[in-house]
Amino acid sequence: MTSADNSASNRYEFGANWASFIDRHYSIERRRVAGDKLLSFLGKESLEGMDFLDIGSGSGLHSLAAFDAKAERIHSFDFDPLSVRTTGKLRHLAGEPPNWTVERGDVLDVDYLEKLGTWSLVYSWGVLHHTGAMWQAIENAAHRVAPGGLFFIALYSSNVVKPSAQFWLDVKRRYNAAGPSKRRWMEYWYIWRFRLGRNPFRLPSLVKQVYEKKKGRGMSYMTDVRDWLGGWPMEFAEDQAVVDFLKERFDFELVRMSTGEACTEFLFRNANKPQSNPN
DSSP: OBOOOOOOTTOOOHHHHHHHHHHHHOOHHHHHHHHHHHHHHHTOSOOTTOEEEEESOTTSHHHHHHHHTTOSEEEEEESSHHHHHHHHHHHHHTTOOTTEEEEEOOTTOHHHHHHHOOEEEEEEESOGGGSSOHHHHHHHHHTTEEEEEEEEEEEEBTTTOSSOHHHHHHHHHHHHHSOHHHHHHHHHHHIIIIISTTOGGGHHHHHHHHHHHHHHHSOOHHHHHHHHHHOOSOOBBOHHHHHHHHHHHHOEEEEEEEOSSSEEEEEEEEOSOOOOOOO
16 A cells, blocks of 8 residues: 555645536436446446445446436535536436435545445445545445445555556646646646557557547546546555455455456445344
8 A cells, every 4th residue: 555645735626627527528328338337347237226325426427327227315425516516417417306415525524424324335436545544535435335235446556556656646746736738748748658658559559448438437538537647635555455454344245356457446245234123
């Protein structure tokens, strides 16, 4: 595990990035792809009979996917007011269903989380490592998983990061301190060095990556590039450390794990059985 400075100063404008993504790239196809990916990793055909807590809803696309998958109840919250507003836009697009609520909230605010109760599916994709207190955020989120429920999270992995975690933490500091033109230059630098490998003949491969990004989770390639370069605060986690932490602290069982990309996806089950009602 590599830890970033926990100060939230110079926090990246996550909400602005997601608002731009929805304004420019939202489509019925992306909506469908996001839903297919969610259900595929969960190994389910629908979310009927389940409720869905989206921690750090960002664009709101995956809360919308949960709605399309027929989740009985959805609650989306985000620290960034612009993300809250963008998620609200998608809720409005869905017809403002009464079983879907959207509000501002902080995963590090234990009092707020306790008011939410527990949920059969707690979801947080690429969020908890941006809080400035990743392990506390994982613990707080895990407390919201009902007995027998599922915990689907994605975290930046120290297992695959190259050249090193510290290299990227330094890049992120520089990106957040830069103005618009310098940021655009750094985005091109990143694509040239790390996606094209300084080789223009790899352009067809890059085009394929752009397509697969859209196909994989309904995301936008450049939105993810900006999120990667700018995401701050930031921490990396070693995959096995996450598995061990949730096993030792909560007795969560690992159901599925997808590795090899920048973010490792984890699906856990809360192995604790619901308490019987003593009547």
